[in-house]
Amino acid sequence: MKIVVIGGTGLIGSKLITKLNALGHEAVAAAPNTGVNTLTGEGLTEVLKGAQVVVDVSNSPSFEDAAVMNFFQTSTRNLLSCEAAAGVGHHVALSIVGSEGLPQSGYMRAKVAQEKLIKEGPIPYTIVHATQFFEFTKRIADEATVENIVRLPPVLFQPMAADDVASALCKVAITSPLNRAIEIAGPEAFRFDELIRQRVSADNDPREVVADPSAGYFGTQLTERSIVPGDNAQLGTTRFEDWLREPSNQVVPTSAATSGSSTTATPPCSRHSCTTRPRAAPRSRCRAYPCWTALPTAASPRCGCTSTSRRCSSGSAPSQLSLLPRK
Numbered sequence: 001m002k003i004v005v006i007g008g009t010g011l012i013g014s015k016l017i018t019k020l021n022a023l024g025h026e027a028v029a030a031a032p033n034t035g036v037n038t039l040t041g042e043g044l045t046e047v048l049k050g051a052q053v054v055v056d057v058s059n060s061p062s063f064e065d066a067a068v069m070n071f072f073q074t075s076t077r078n079l080l081s082c083e084a085a086a087g088v089g090h091h092v093a094l095s096i097v098g099s100e101g102l103p104q105s106g107y108m109r110a111k112v113a114q115e116k117l118i119k120e121g122p123i124p125y126t127i128v129h130a131t132q133f134f135e136f137t138k139r140i141a142d143e144a145t146v147e148n149i150v151r152l153p154p155v156l157f158q159p160m161a162a163d164d165v166a167s168a169l170c171k172v173a174i175t176s177p178l179n180r181a182i183e184i185a186g187p188e189a190f191r192f193d194e195l196i197r198q199r200v201s202a203d204n205d206p207r208e209v210v211a212d213p214s215a216g217y218f219g220t221q222l223t224e225r226s227i228v229p230g231d232n233a234q235l236g237t238t239r240f241e242d243w244l245r246e247p248s249n250q251v252v253p254t255s256a257a258t259s260g261s262s263t264t265a266t267p268p269c270s271r272h273s274c275t276t277r278p279r280a281a282p283r284s285r286c287r288a289y290p291c292w293t294a295l296p297t298a299a300s301p302r303c304g305c306t307s308t309s310r311r312c313s314s315g316s317a318p319s320q321l322s323l324l325p326r327k
């Protein structure tokens, strides 16, 4: 079966492509650097020829409110109309557990708008609501940092491994459309601050993580259960503690850290929380994922992907702390 994965070069997309191909399907990665742009429509008609299923795991390069809304609405409209013309029979999209209950967040509003277009659109669909990815926990810590203290509300949090997300999407993509949303999550629930503290500590990151009931999360307040799933969620099998132990998920100490040198250490790939750090070259290939991520330089300390074909997906600066040498 030909299955087009929109965002097939990203964190989830690249894992999904591998899994679908391993099952003998013709999985095609569609993204700007493969010549497909859902915002402009470039390459869509061509890539969708003969496709039975489309899985949309793309993400907005900017999380700014208007930009993210424009991304998910324009991309989804373009996609659905080209899918209808191509005779695609199943549109699968990845969204977020609890998105409908968090309208203060511009990102969540955009995901809800994406889902509304899918539900009202012409293509049979399945929407997969996932909890936060383990790989996203570093970004969460960075966003929640003020003056070197990470403040998070001590609400329930049940994140999952990107690999488990991709496995769940793989199953959904090769079965019939459900025309509704399903939920997927990690196998264990934690207190939000507790899990982020584990992550920060495993990275030997000296930041303190504080439970602060008034702290926000990407522009919104959370309640006890706003980002955990209901009783019928399908649970992944990877436990956070085991995931943290995998070498590919550990932050590699820089030479500055190991030698005690005072030169500025470069933070790891902000795109996928991978552990790659540049050696001699200013850019370094991300070991865990098929991307090129530009790493901040002294001249340009803000996070910014300088590759001609890629943009910074986070749109944010690495925390000042992460630019300091690790001790």
Ligand SMILES: NC(=O)c1ccc[n+]([C@@H]2O[C@H](COP(=O)([O-])OP(=O)(O)OC[C@H]3O[C@@H](n4cnc5c(N)ncnc54)[C@H](OP(=O)(O)O)[C@@H]3O)[C@@H](O)[C@H]2O)c1
Residues within 6 Å of the ligand: 006, 007, 008, 009, 010, 011, 012, 013, 030, 031, 032, 033, 034, 036, 037, 038, 039, 040, 056, 057, 058, 059, 060, 061, 094, 095, 096, 097, 111, 129, 130, 131, 132, 133, 136, 309, 310, 311, 313
């Ligand atoms: N992070 C979480 O914890 C979480 C939790 C639940 C659900 N989700 C959802 O999961 C999805 C995937 O996240 P991810 O972390 O895998 O994203 P990611 O690694 O940032 O990958 C995003 C992908 O989208 C592609 N893309 C960007 N602009 C595009 C455009 N105009 N046309 C076509 N493709 C475009 C990117 O291609 P280039 O690299 O070429 O730009 C890349 O392949 C998102 O929709 C997100 O809302 C995330």
